[in-house]
Amino acid sequence: MRRQFLKSAVAAAALVAALGMGAPATAQDAAAFYKDSVIKWIVPYDPGGGYDEYSRMIIPYFEKYTGARVDIVNMPGSGGMKGAVEIFNSPTDGLTVGIINGSAMVTNELAEIEGANYKVADYNFLGRMVADQRVMVASVQSGIKNFEDLRDNGKTEIIGATGLGGSTYVDAVIVGEVLEIDEKVVHGFDRSGDIRTAMLRGDVQTMWGSLGSALKGIQDGEHVVILHGEKSPTGILEGIPSIYDIANAMENGAERVKILESWEALSAVGRPVAAPPGVPEDRLAFLRNAFEQAMNDPEFVKGAVETERDLSFASGEQMNAIAKAATDLTPEVKEMFVKAIRGEI
Amino acid sequence: MTIIEGMISGFFQSISLAVFPYLFVGSIFGLIIGVIPGLSGHFAMAMAVTFLYSMEPAAGIAFILGAHATVAQGGGLTAILFSTPGTGQNAATLLDGPAMRDKGEAGIAVGAAMASCFLGATFGAVVLALLIPVMQHVVLFFGPPEVFVLAFLALTFVAVLGKEDMTRSLIAALLGLLMAMIGVDNVTNTHRFTFGSENLADGLQLVPVVLGLFAVAEMIDLWQRGGSLAKGVPQALSAKDTQAQIFKGIGLAFKNWWLVIRCSAIGTTMGLIPGLGSAPAAFVAYGHAKQSSPDKDTFGHGNVKGIIGPESANDAVEGGALASTIAFGIPGSSSMAILLSGLFVLGLETGPQMLTRNVDIVFVMIFTIIIGNLIGTIVGMFLVNPLSRATSIRASVMVPVLMAIIATGAFAGERAIFDIGVAIVFGILGYLMKVLNYSRAALLIGFVLGFAVEKNLYLALLLDGPFFIAQPIPLGLTLVTVAFLGWNVWTIYRDRKRVIPRDPRN
Numbered sequence: 137m138r139r140q141f142l143k144s145a146v147a148a149a150a151l152v153a154a155l156g157m158g159a160p161a162t163a164q165d166a167a168a169f170y171k172d173s174v175i176k177w178i179v180p181y182d183p184g185g186g187y188d189e190y191s192r193m194i195i196p197y198f199e200k201y202t203g204a205r206v207d208i209v210n211m212p213g214s215g216g217m218k219g220a221v222e223i224f225n226s227p228t229d230g231l232t233v234g235i236i237n238g239s240a241m242v243t244n245e246l247a248e249i250e251g252a253n254y255k256v257a258d259y260n261f262l263g264r265m266v267a268d269q270r271v272m273v274a275s276v277q278s279g280i281k282n283f284e285d286l287r288d289n290g291k292t293e294i295i296g297a298t299g300l301g302g303s304t305y306v307d308a309v310i311v312g313e314v315l316e317i318d319e320k321v322v323h324g325f326d327r328s329g330d331i332r333t334a335m336l337r338g339d340v341q342t343m344w345g346s347l348g349s350a351l352k353g354i355q356d357g358e359h360v361v362i363l364h365g366e367k368s369p370t371g372i373l374e375g376i377p378s379i380y381d382i383a384n385a386m387e388n389g390a391e392r393v394k395i396l397e398s399w400e401a402l403s404a405v406g407r408p409v410a411a412p413p414g415v416p417e418d419r420l421a422f423l424r425n426a427f428e429q430a431m432n433d434p435e436f437v438k439g440a441v442e443t444e445r446d447l448s449f450a451s452g453e454q455m456n457a458i459a460k461a462a463t464d465l466t467p468e469v470k471e472m473f474v475k476a477i478r479g480e481i
Numbered sequence: 482m483t484i485i486e487g488m489i490s491g492f493f494q495s496i497s498l499a500v501f502p503y504l505f506v507g508s509i510f511g512l513i514i515g516v517i518p519g520l521s522g523h524f525a526m527a528m529a530v531t532f533l534y535s536m537e538p539a540a541g542i543a544f545i546l547g548a549h550a551t552v553a554q555g556g557g558l559t560a561i562l563f564s565t566p567g568t569g570q571n572a573a574t575l576l577d578g579p580a581m582r583d584k585g586e587a588g589i590a591v592g593a594a595m596a597s598c599f600l601g602a603t604f605g606a607v608v609l610a611l612l613i614p615v616m617q618h619v620v621l622f623f624g625p626p627e628v629f630v631l632a633f634l635a636l637t638f639v640a641v642l643g644k645e646d647m648t649r650s651l652i653a654a655l656l657g658l659l660m661a662m663i664g665v666d667n668v669t670n671t672h673r674f675t676f677g678s679e680n681l682a683d684g685l686q687l688v689p690v691v692l693g694l695f696a697v698a699e700m701i702d703l704w705q706r707g708g709s710l711a712k713g714v715p716q717a718l719s720a721k722d723t724q725a726q727i728f729k730g731i732g733l734a735f736k737n738w739w740l741v742i743r744c745s746a747i748g749t750t751m752g753l754i755p756g757l758g759s760a761p762a763a764f765v766a767y768g769h770a771k772q773s774s775p776d777k778d779t780f781g782h783g784n785v786k787g788i789i790g791p792e793s794a795n796d797a798v799e800g801g802a803l804a805s806t807i808a809f810g811i812p813g814s815s816s817m818a819i820l821l822s823g824l825f826v827l828g829l830e831t832g833p834q835m836l837t838r839n840v841d842i843v844f845v846m847i848f849t850i851i852i853g854n855l856i857g858t859i860v861g862m863f864l865v866n867p868l869s870r871a872t873s874i875r876a877s878v879m880v881p882v883l884m885a886i887i888a889t890g891a892f893a894g895e896r897a898i899f900d901i902g903v904a905i906v907f908g909i910l911g912y913l914m915k916v917l918n919y920s921r922a923a924l925l926i927g928f929v930l931g932f933a934v935e936k937n938l939y940l941a942l943l944l945d946g947p948f949f950i951a952q953p954i955p956l957g958l959t960l961v962t963v964a965f966l967g968w969n970v971w972t973i974y975r976d977r978k979r980v981i982p983r984d985p986r987n
Contacts, residue, residue, distance in 0.1 A: 211896070213683045214665070250672060251679060294944070300670045322943045324668045324936055337624050339944050479669070 166422035169230075171203040176226075178234030180219020182212045187235050190265050190407060193439060197430035202423070214251045215299070216240060224254035226412050230419035233262060238405030242462045243301055246470065247477035257463045259410040260420050261455035262427040267406025267448050268346035269366055270307055271373070273359035278341035283362050283377055286317065286342070296331035296340035297323040301477045303403070304328060307344035309476040310399050311363070314392050315382055323479075335359070347373070348446050365400055398469045401462040406448070408455050424452040484840060488610075491844025494539045495852060503540045504849055507547030508856040514548070515555020516864070526820060538827045539845050545823045546849045550602060551857035553759065553795045557594040558861060561587060561788070563883070565696040570795040572922055573763035575695060577780065577787030584783050588723040591865050592730020593785050594792040595858040597741060600734060601793030602854040604745035605752065605800020606847045612804050613843065623753075625940035626949040630958040632934045636927060637962050647973065650920040654927040660685060661931020668939050680899040689891040689903040690928060694921045696887045697908025702915065703876045720866050727862055733785050734793075740770060740786060741793045748794030752801025759798035760929055764922065766794030799850055807843060 177195060181187045188210065195206045211219040216237040226232035236259075244252040274280035279289075286293060295312070297305035305323045312319045322340060325331045328349055334340045336358065353359035354372065364373050367380060383392035409427060411420065430436060431449045440447050450458065465473065475481050494500050507529065529545040536544065556571035561578035574594065581590040623631070636654050663674045664684030675681040734741060744766035751762040770790030771780045780787050806817040829839060891904040914921050941949040950959060 209896070214679070218679070218683075249670065251682060299667050322940065324939045324943070326667075326936065333621070334624065334940075334944075337621050339624055339940075 166418045167203065169419065170422065170426075173204045173231060175202065175204045175206045176232045176234075177206050177208050178219045178223050178226075178232065179208055179210045180212065180216040180222075180234065180236060182210060187216075187237065187407065190445065191235050193443075193445065194265065194430055194436065197433045197436045198426060200433070201426035201429040215244070215302075217244060217249075217251045217254075221251070221253050223410055224259065224412055228412055228414035228416070230411060230415045230423060233409055233411045233423065235265065235407055235409050238264075238408045238459070239268075239303055239402050239462075240301070242402055242405055242459070243303075243306055243473070243477045245463065246465075247301060247474050249301065249477075255463075256405070257456070257459045258413045259408075259459070260413060260415050261452045261459065262409040262411060262420075262424050263431065263452050264406050264408040264448065264450040264455050264458075265431070266348075266446050267404050267450075268303070268348065269373070270303070270344060270364065270403050271347045271350050271361050272307075272311070272342055272344050272363040273350050273353065274342045274362050275335035275338070275340075276358055276360065277335075277338050280341060280362060281360055283382060286362055291318070293317065293319045293342055294340045295319050295321045296325055296334050296343045297321050298325050298327065298331070299323060300479045303346075304331070304344050305479075306402070306473075306476055307399075309481050310473065311344070311365075311379055311396070313472070313476070313481055314395050314399075315379065315386070332358075365396070365403065395469055395472065398462075398465055398473070401458065402473075404458050405455075405462050406450075408450075408459075420452070427452070484613075487840030488844045490841040492848055494841065494845050495543065495848035499537065500539045500543045500845070503536070504543035504547045504852060505856060507544040508551045508853040509860060511548035511551035511853070512555040512857050512860055512864070515552040515557075516559050526823070529823070533823050533827055536827065538829055538839075538842060541823065541827045542829075542842060542845050543849045543853075545820060546846055547853040547856075549820065550796070550799065550850050550853035551861075553792070554595060554598045554854065554857040554861055557598060557788075557792050558591060558864060561590045561594060562865075564699045565692075565883075565887075570759035570763055570798075571791075572691065572695065572760055572925055573767045573791035573795070574788055576767060576791075576922065577782075577784050580781065580783035581785065581788070586726065586783065586785075588726025588865065589730040589733065589785060590783075590788050591861070592727035592732075593734045593788050594730070595727075595861050596731040596734035597744075597789045597793040598796040599854045599858045600738075600741045601745045601748060601795070601797035602799060603851050604742065604793070605749045605797035605803075606850040607800070608746075608749045608797075609800040609804045610844070610847050613808070622954060624944075625937040626945055626952055626955040627958065628933060629937035629941050630950065630955040630962070632930045632937070634958055634962045634965075636930060637966050646918070647969065649918060650923040653914065653920045653923040657924040657927020657929075658931045658934065659927075660690075660924075661928050662935070667936065680897070685903055685928075686897075686900055687929065689900040690907050691925060692887050692891050693904040693907025694911035694914075694925055696883070697904055698911030698915055698921070700880050700884055700887070701908060701912040704880050707876050723866050724862075727865060730785070734789050737786060737789050740773075740789055743773075744770060744790045744794045745797035748797030749801040751794075752798035753804060759795040759802075761926055762798045763791035763795040764926055766790040796854060803846060803850075807846075 175198075177191060177198075179188050179191050188208075191208055195208065199206050211222055213219070219234060220236045220241050223232060223234040223236065238256065241252070241254065242256050245254070245256055274286065278293075280286050280293075295308045297308050299305065300323055302323075305321065308319065308321045311317070312321070319342075325334065328343070328345050331340065331343045331345075332353060335343065342362070347364070350359060350361070351372070354361060361373065361376050363382070364376060364378055366373055366378055369376065369378060379396050380393055383389050383396055386392060411423065415423075428449070428451060431447065437447065472481075495504065510529070526545055526549050529548045533541045533545065553570050557574050557578070559565055560571040560574040561582055564575060564579040564582075578590050578594070581587065636658075661684070663681055665672055665675075665682050672682060747766045747769060748759070748762045751765065752759070767787060767790050770786045771777055774780070774784070774786055776784065802817050803820075806821055829842060887904060888901050891900045892898065911921050913919075914924070945952070949955060
């Protein structure tokens with residue numbers, strides 16, 4: 137018994153020594169470190185949701201390029217903040233990563249919502265899986281076919297939204313404020329599907345959302361896109377005016393565009409995969425490289441196309457810049473955003 | 482593809498070698514998950530979704546929906562044999578199931594429950610098939626004002642149906658509503674009743690609350706009493722007797738076919754309404770079975786109709802819930818939300834496209850529900866004996882084992898130690914309520930409906946102003962609620978007048 141204890145103590149000491157004295161870390165060391173180790177991948181929402189599905193889609197390929205086993209841990213709570221905080225505070229050994237709802241985490245951080253105990257700009261991002269293209273749709277029943285209808289029909293439009301601080305809400309309030317839309321934002325719906333029913337019933341006329349989730353309603357002929365946030369629209373958005381076109385045509389266009397660009401920076405954060413601050417550089421570089429390879433694996437891309445899952449990769453370095461841009465706002469814009477997020481506009 | 486072609490194609494796909502094995506495995510999986518207290522339909526489906534990535538659409542649907550279809554059946558077994566709802570939707574079965582077990586009629590209760598589940602599910606599936614063309618219009622009648630008022634109708638049913646007295650049930654129901662308010666308010670982001678605890682920020686989770694109120698409370702009670710779960714039965718029934726009882730129970734379900742159809746109709750209708758789900762449907766069906774029965778007094782003391790009602794309703798719900806999920810891609814419950822994500826994984830789209838292009842898949846769903854429940858019924862019959870024997874085990878052995886399972890179940894949903902604490906706190910509360918004759922079911926149902934009530938009240942006020950209640954459907958439902966409550970208050974008043982004069986003479 138005692139001997140065994142001594143043995144393991146010696147082994148542990150040797151291990152500590154080996155780790156401590158290690159020669160300058162190299163990519164090979166990192167590869168050896170990850171080979172056959174276990175990476176914890178935190179999903180801050182329930183199984184079956186979008187974040188969960190994206191994670192389960194990429195993980196086989198992430199395993200392929202890291203050589204590690206990746207275990208998903210679903211950690212729902214506080215609108216995704218619980219999982220984000222867990223990632224932020226996890227050990228810095230590079231064995232914990234996770235996907236986060238980047239845009240919502242930024243808005244919660246800006247508004248200093250209780251439980252937002254993280255700094256988005258301080259995460260070590262491995263890269264981004266997807267960022268939403270934001271669009272505003274109107275129901276066919278409302279008779280609104282384009283932005284002119286919305287602006288000139290003399291009615292106060294009712295816009296459906298989910299919770300306070302959610303992207304459907306923040307989009308509606310900020311864009312509405314900047315473009316001086318005559319609107320009333322009704323929030324409190326559970327999901328965007330809930331708002332869709334309300335649009336069918338005629339309770340609300342319009343909503344903001346991601347193009348990905350709006351696509352079905354558009355194809356089914358229930359919704360029409362009347363606004364979007366793309367500077368160079370492609371596909372289905374081609375020919376529809378963007379918020380920038382509208383803002384430019386208004387008085388003080390440049391100022392309005394500046395606010396809208398900050399808003400765009402918010403959505404650009406999208407759904408990144410993050411590691412906590414303080415992960416050793418060689419391991420971070422290795423993980424970033426593996427993530428990039430996984431995202432570009434032809435079979436993975438093919439699977440995403442088949443299941444109609446959008447992808448928009450951004451590298452870890454790009455993500456750090458995007459996150460910084462989203463949190464680094466001028467005082468006036470920040471004040472406006474915080475008001476919007478807290479429901480004070 | 483016409484509907485008839487779709488139906489034929491759907492049927493042959495369901496029984497083909499490429500699909501049926503998945504359906505079979507899924508059904509057994511769901512049954513086992515249902516039997517384990519605390520692991521719910523969501524759990525079964527969430528687990529199943531992870532297997533879907535490499536499956537063909539029909540096989541995937543059969544697997545995930547098969548697992549979902551039999552959960553309520555497994556849960557009914559546990560409710561009857563262990564006084565513990567295997568899942569939330571079986572809570573109504575607790576009112577009469579354990580009482581029948583105590584009378585030595587566990588086999589009859591199980592047989593009736595199994596057969597009712599199957600009949601209810603079949604009813605729901607048939608209605609789903611019939612309703613598909615008109616679905617869209619029906620669901621659209623129910624907006625925030627309608628759902629808000631309907632929730633109160635359900636609460637009124639709950640308060641009246643219990644074996645406990647109405648006042649205490651109302652207190653419990655309102656306490657349940659209050660408990661649903663715990664956590665961050667979805668509308669204003671205000672922390673309510675969280676006492677600064679992050680653990681409470683998301684509110685109380687349903688699974689540990691259910692486990693606490695019913696399972697833990699039962700364990701405390703059992704530990705107090707000693708002995709075994711089956712009070713009146715010193716020894717387990719022989720296998721032969723149990724089988725005989727099961728067939729008698731199945732016969733009783735068929736004999737009460739009219740009740741089955743009415744309760745299934747309640748279940749399917751409530752399934753159509755997003756957010757209500759199967760637990761309230763089971764309670765409303767129980768209330769209906771009791772109200773419409775000549776022998777009201779025996780309800781709560783082991784009346785088989787008290788099992789047939791809720792068990793046929795809680796499986797009939799699926800047909801309705803599925804209808805709105807398929808028609809709009811708008812899930813009516815969390816299980817349906819998971820199913821929907823499963824459909825996405827399989828590359829299927831809901832909405833008009835599914836009804837025209839993939840109508841065979843819709844019929845695969847319909848046949849899966851029917852066949853899955855049939856498998857559940859047959860396999861469940863063989864599970865009864867080993868399980869009912871387990872009810873004769875001594876409390877000193879049983880309680881620790883079940884507590885371990887309960888603790889695991891409470892932990893499993895969110896992987897939170899905190900939830901085990903929630904289960905224990907609610908266990909103590911549940912035990913006190915049981916001793917003091919407060920309705921635990923009313924508390925649970927208030928808790929479940931709390932979210933729907935608050936959200937829809939808020940939206941109704943924002944959208945239609947304070948007079949939303951004056952619209953036709955809300956007004957009609959309000960009148961029904963008031964009339965129902967008024968009539969029951971009046972009967973209590975009348976009975977009291979009748980009873981009181983007699984008392985002095987005794």
